[in-house]
Amino acid sequence: MFPIHRPRRLRTNSQLRRMVRETVLTTSDLIYPLFAVPGEGIAKEVKSMPGVYQLSVNKIVEEAKAVYDLGIPAIILFGIPADKDVDATGAWHDCGIVQKAATAVKEAVPDLIVIADTCLCEYTSHGHCGYLEVGDLMGRVLNDPTLELLKKTAVSQAKAGADIIAPSGMMDGFVQAIRQGLDEAGFQDTPILSYAAKYASAYYGPFRDAAESTPQFGDRRTYQMDPGNAREAIKEVELDIAEGADMLMVKPALAYMDIIWRVKEASNLPVAAYNVSGEYSMIKAAALNDWIDEKRVVLETLTGFKRAGADLILTYHAKDAARWLSE
Numbered sequence: 001m002f003p004i005h006r007p008r009r010l011r012t013n014s015q016l017r018r019m020v021r022e023t024v025l026t027t028s029d030l031i032y033p034l035f036a037v038p039g040e041g042i043a044k045e046v047k048s049m050p051g052v053y054q055l056s057v058n059k060i061v062e063e064a065k066a067v068y069d070l071g072i073p074a075i076i077l078f079g080i081p082a083d084k085d086v087d088a089t090g091a092w093h094d095c096g097i098v099q100k101a102a103t104a105v106k107e108a109v110p111d112l113i114v115i116a117d118t119c120l121c122e123y124t125s126h127g128h129c130g131y132l133e134v135g136d137l138m139g140r141v142l143n144d145p146t147l148e149l150l151k152k153t154a155v156s157q158a159k160a161g162a163d164i165i166a167p168s169g170m171m172d173g174f175v176q177a178i179r180q181g182l183d184e185a186g187f188q189d190t191p192i193l194s195y196a197a198k199y200a201s202a203y204y205g206p207f208r209d210a211a212e213s214t215p216q217f218g219d220r221r222t223y224q225m226d227p228g229n230a231r232e233a234i235k236e237v238e239l240d241i242a243e244g245a246d247m248l249m250v251k252p253a254l255a256y257m258d259i260i261w262r263v264k265e266a267s268n269l270p271v272a273a274y275n276v277s278g279e280y281s282m283i284k285a286a287a288l289n290d291w292i293d294e295k296r297v298v299l300e301t302l303t304g305f306k307r308a309g310a311d312l313i314l315t316y317h318a319k320d321a322a323r324w325l326s327e
Contacts, residue, residue: 023307025299027071027325031115031272032318034075035210036060036101038082048206049277050284052316054080057097057104064105064112070322074113076166076314077101080212081123086131088123092152096123099160106161115193116162118154118178119169120146127215129169129223139218143171150174151181158187166249168195170223170236176243191246193272197233197259200224203252203278210277233259234266241267247312252276254301257308264309273310275302280316295324 010020035054042056055063067075079097081090090096102114121129128139130146154165165182167174175194182190200221208214225232237248248267250260251274264271287294298317305313
């Protein structure tokens with residue numbers, strides 16, 4: 001029997017396809033990560049992440065202006081301090097590198113949203129996300145003492161001008177501790193974007209080059225999630241919501257689209273997906289070898305995150321994507 005139903009009718013031309021498109025990616029969905037380092041006039045490319053740089057504060061400001069001009073609404077700041085210690089002093093000190101960068105960006109581009117990554121691994125001498133027992137060579141972070149460091153860090157970042165606090169250390173109770181600290185310091189209106197479901201992933205490799213945060217020993221599997229677990233992600237999300245999270249993040253994104261979907265279905269809060277360094281570097285490497293069409297692959301990948309349920313996408317592709325979306 002000749003087919004009655006012809007789905008191809010709605011694919012006839014580009015205008016018709018655009019009219020019936022179910023998922024639309026826009027620059028408003030994008031957040032651009034930036035890495036701040038001490039010094040002046042520094043723009044050091046990360047070897048494993050072509051097109052991504054460690055930037056001094058003055059260069060961060062230049063980049064922030066470019067990001068804003070492209071219509072991207074937000075950046076997220078990571079910091080590489082001049083010195084590291086067991087107390088992660090560079091994370092919470094008023095003159096910390098993220099604090100300096102946040103203040104400078106808000107003065108130069110006040111309408112750009114500045115998100116501060118609130119973690120300690122870049123700032124500790126051992127590369128783990130908090131306090132360790134003396135002599136510990138496994139990297140088993142002491143949960144409750146670390147909460148006090150995270151609280152201090154979040155408050156100092158908010159004082160410096162950060163619009164959103166994004167804790168990423170996966171400590172139990174970290175959202176509640178940070179919410180309490182922010183409220184007590186007068187930052188009741190500062191939202192928390194929680195890395196609610198952050199997995200112990202091999203996809204983070206290039207980021208550790210960029211943030212200089214590779215653990216000196218052990219790994220992070222005692223606090224980041226096992227890649228095989230999905231129900232546990234919902235448990236983590238529910239706990240963070242109960243503790244006062246305003247937005248939720250799934251990290252990584254590419255191998256975890258099912259988790260993005262589950263989190264979106266389980267919550268009414270905005271959901272962010274972090275398109276992490278390894279995902280970025282694989283695409284860049286393939287593109288540089290002319291194995292793929294970079295523009296099409298990037299936009300397809302980002303659209304996939306949004307189709308899975310992401311409201312926001314943290315991605316190193318943000319500037320390129322914004323330019324391509326405006327064409």
